[in-house]
Amino acid sequence: MKKSELRKIIRECIHKINEAKGVPSNIEEFAKNNGCLAQVKNIANWLIKLGRHGISGGTAIGKGYGTLVLDILYQDAAIYYYIDRDIITIYGKEVKDFKSFKAAYDEHNKK
Numbered sequence: 001m002k003k004s005e006l007r008k009i010i011r012e013c014i015h016k017i018n019e020a021k022g023v024p025s026n027i028e029e030f031a032k033n034n035g036c037l038a039q040v041k042n043i044a045n046w047l048i049k050l051g052r053h054g055i056s057g058g059t060a061i062g063k064g065y066g067t068l069v070l071d072i073l074y075q076d077a078a079i080y081y082y083i084d085r086d087i088i089t090i091y092g093k094e095v096k097d098f099k100s101f102k103a104a105y106d107e108h109n110k111k
Helices: 003-020 025-033 037-049 098-109
Strands: 057-061 067-071 079-082 087-090 093-095
Touching: 025 037, 025 057, 025 067, 037 067, 037 079, 037 098, 087 098, 093 098
Parallel strands: none
Antiparallel strands: 057 067, 067 079, 079 087, 087 093
8 A cells, every 4th residue: 555545544534533523624623723622612512412413514704704604404504603702603592501502402493
């Protein structure tokens, strides 16, 4: 096996491990560079506690990319994380902890 093939396999394995943690690699890299990785991982852990697979995707928006829009399902923009103000909303409701996160998630999904 060539070194380049082995490197490719290793990169793919690392990518899968990161995805298994509930945070896509592009979101993880952005969060790390902007000093909010702990909060993003916290959001992913809350989703995993709810039986989801974590964050499915997302994008940064706003002036200076100060807001992360995170997806639970494919491009649903369910979660907004306002980095500068450290505010998390799910389906338009501000949450502070797992209890309020779960309540807002359950309320939205009972409809």
